[in-house]
Amino acid sequence: MTRNDDSNATRERKPRQYRTNRRGFLSRAGAAAGLVAVTGCLAEDDGTDAVPAFPRVEDPPEAVYVPTHREAMRVLEPLEAGEYTLASMLSYPHPFWLVDGTETVPVEPDSDLGVHMMFTVWDEATGTVIPLDSGAEIRLERDGEPVGTPRLPWTMISQEMGVHFGDNVPLESFGTYTVEVSLPPLGVERTGALAGRFTDGGRATFEFDYDEAFVEEVVGGVEYLDEAVWGRSGALEPMDHAGHGDSQHHGDDHHHDDGHNHHGDTGGHAHAHVPFSALPASGDYPGTHLLTADGAYPQSGDATFVLTVLEAGSRFADERYLLVSPRTPYNRVPLADMALDVRLERDGTTVQRGPLEQTLDDEFGLHYGRALEDVEPGDELTLTVETPPQVARHQGYETAFLRMEPIELRVPELG
Amino acid sequence: MGTSPRAETQRPAEHSRARTAARLCLVVLLLFGTAFASVPVTAGDNVALFYVEPDEVDADPGETVTLEVVMSTHGGWSGEGVGDAALAVETDSDALIPVAIDPGPFLAGDGSDLEVRTNVDEENASAWISQKRVPAGDGATGTEPVATVTLAVAADAEPTSATVSIVGSQATLVSEIRQATMTREATVHVDGGEPDDASDDGSPEGVTLAEDEPPTGDDADAIPGFGHALAVGVLALVLTARYARTR
Amino acid sequence: MSLLERTDLSRRAYLRTAVAVGGAGALSACLERSGDDEIPRGTDDQRTLPGRQHAWNGVLERDDHGNVRPPEHHVLLALSLRGEPTTEDRETVESSLRTLERAFEWGASGLVFTVGYSHAYFERLGEPPAGVDLPAPTALTEREDPEVDEFDALVHLASDHASAVLAAEEALFGEVETLNGISVEVDLSSVFEREGALRRTGFVGPGLPAAETDLPAVPDAVPEDAPFFMGFRSGFRESQASEDRVTITEGPFAGGTTQHVSSMxxxxxxxxxxxxxxxxxxxxxxxxxxxxxxxxxxxxxxxxxxxxxxxxxxxxxxxxxxxxxxxxxxxxxxxxxxxxxxxxxxxxxxxxxxxxxxxxxxxxxxxxxxxxxxxxxxxxxxxxxxxxxxxxxxxxxxxxxxxxGNYLVPPRKHRALPPSAPTTE
Known part of the structure; x- marks a missing residue:
């Protein structure tokens, strides 16, 4: 055992590079069997619960659940990119899940070197967070040289962050990186104040320092929750994006159109005001709401569905309009990239059937809609989820919104 | 009433003499450690766990209790191990005073030295230890004691139940990237003291649990504020600051 | 994969690198390492060569399923005219190309190539190509913002022999005196300037993508046997148009084709x-x-x-x-x-x-x-x-x-600096 002072030596050194050799890994047979042996052994020996190799929620419910921890991240100043406003948030590389049909595909980082890079994109004028896959593209540079190949981050949902674009971006060493983000024109149907907007793309560039201080901040800031709540039905509350990881949170209602404009705010103090993609509360939707027999909003796959029939002549259609707003429980995060189909039956005969169109509205956010030519009280309405939301998931959302049973409702007296 | 047999037999000097069963486990762990660390699709957290063992122990006034802080980590995503680790423990009772903190075998490795710094602050009932493997090599992974904490039970202690918590913890991979950490605490029952069962079953701050939701199935009307304290993170920073001062 | 196959693969990867580097040094390195037996010589008899420059399928090998096996090594040369094309320039270009045909047999074991002309080339002539719609290249998705090829001509050289594509390139610009034993009398350098920065190279073949995993952006997970980076075979007979289907049937450029090159x-x-x-x-x-x-x-x-x-x-x-x-x-x-x-x-x-x-x-x-x-x-x-x-x-x-980039690949008879409306003899 020695004691000495290694002074600043570590500060100068760059992180060592580790390149994964998956072929090598895969060739080591019997790994799974080994894992079982280890787990069993530990449990037997110390009499306490086995310590998992990767602490995780065992057997989570097929519902939104409380994850193991609260993520910490560095929030950078919002930027304008054409009509879009975006804020980037940086954390450490961590697992997430892709969705393939009704299955999930876990994604794990290859290396601890790098960042989990996230973007919230919104319309500053209306405060609407853009919850859709629109092909945001990122390119990294360091000292003017490209780093890796460009990438299109995934559309993701997380309990703390709501809808965002994100991906693990491997970096080989500490340094200052420049990121160019390109956003294409918005491909989705837009209504209200968003109609006719976002027809052009936008581009923004920012820099970040990947260094020890950053790692301290985002890894050191991780908060593990009491293990008693892991995996219970519930969710983390949305985070408030106070800038630069400072722990000052302001409790104001931060997800609506407060019209704040922080651009040009270069006064050194970071106060990134990033909206959270919460949909309006169910009660804020006009029209005749379709509820279950016991008067509740219908649910499927742990998502809550607000279904409302708007009167003819609304700004959505000349006829009556069916507006369907699926959202996560607790945090009201919109569920994008679903395929929904509606069928109306009267006396056992189908009177209308067809797909709903995904639409982004400044007032009602992301929803799925369709004009109803012929609807009467007493009609049986069946909403079928042909494809569950294909958005990627952070921990706590990956088991929900996958197996989604059809919703059957009776149309009440129409207002 | 005495201490538990395990606590009695675990003395700092005996750390290198690990129990046979634990040894056996360790062998299995080392054999398969690298392999399972790199098998993809576990989708768990990359985190180092620190826990106090045993997690419950009985002690009499005037006695000395020795607890182990066990560290468990699979290392980084690309298989690299931990090169240095630090932790701070604290007790919540005057009845239990830390008197020593010593390194365990976790970071010890063949052909490498261990740089150790420790501090015991009896006044504040806390102690910390930092250890660094030199050279770091591939670092350490697995599950083994990383420190031993010796606590003195005050001779005049009233029956009580004291918590020994890990208030700061840090694990740095040999790639010099920090690992996230989580901790579990232990309880020392002094002179037959029972824990006050004021366990709060409510939601932790910043978490909404389903049972707290209105039963209508409707979504909540308001987004609750965000006001949790980053307790662990803050204490880790405190630890870092203390560590820096000793240099 | 056997040891022999591995050794062969490392040799091929080395040759791939030589093609990417280009130049005389790469050529000599390549000749030393390739172990190529003699590359078959070509012909002076134009009548034995197909009238379509793009008629490659007839001379390329096929696999057991009848899929055409593409040549292994490829180079795309970007060329800019030094001045307005003259009759003499046309003769220079034609002679230079014939040198390649004399030196190498037409095929993957020798050399196949095409010469295409861009929208910019015909703009220079003042008239678009007769009977062919050759638009200037543009972005084709909302998301992309590509550079566009604005030089005059593009030569695509392909062979299973790295040394053949490299030597052909050197010969086209007079950097070598002989090509596969044939004396190089004429070259393109008086007519064209090479756009060196736009030189593009590449390769196709099982195992070759996986041999590139030393590059940071090529993951180790690229399957060992994959012929393409995306990890799967491609170019199935049934999903490829025939050469007839892509051939221009009318007008002075009948027998030619259009070529789109996107680099991604x-x-x-x-x-x-x-x-x-x-x-x-x-x-x-x-x-x-x-x-x-x-x-x-x-x-x-x-x-x-x-x-x-x-x-x-x-x-x-x-x-x-x-x-x-x-x-x-x-x-x-x-x-x-x-x-x-x-x-x-x-x-x-x-x-x-x-x-x-x-x-x-x-x-x-x-x-x-x-x-x-x-x-x-x-x-x-x-x-x-x-x-x-x-x-x-x-x-x-x-x-x-x-x-x-968009190109017109004229029929062989019009491949040398064609006018906008060549007369058919």
Missing amino acids: TLQLDVWFEQDSHAQRVAKLFSPEHADEGLVGEVGERLGDSSGLTSERIEATANDARRRGVVGHAQKAARAREDGQPLLLRRDFNTVDGDVPGLHFLSLQRTVEEFGRVREAMNGTDLAGSGVGTVLNNGILQYLFVDRR
């Missing part, structure tokens, strides 16, 4: 390390291919066809809604006419700039047909109906188009 960077980290094999199959072929295991590890279960039945092609929109993913091949096949593909792909892998990519070289009768296929591949019509603009919408998420 591939995002392979995400493709191989985040998506699962089943997702890759679904996104590249169709979800049914994934669900029914039709493809195999690298496409070995597919014979001469990508397995795109008309039902699977018609199911595209349905797959988006019901399955949440559509395949790239499935989408693009929607542009087929009477079940026949419109494009003849001669694309190849690249690591130009040390990042993995694809030079997507495609021949078709009209450039407009390329645009139609690309539009079908964009799948904009499917976005919002179970798949996103990019998400699960084929492989759009992994392709980043950097350059586009």
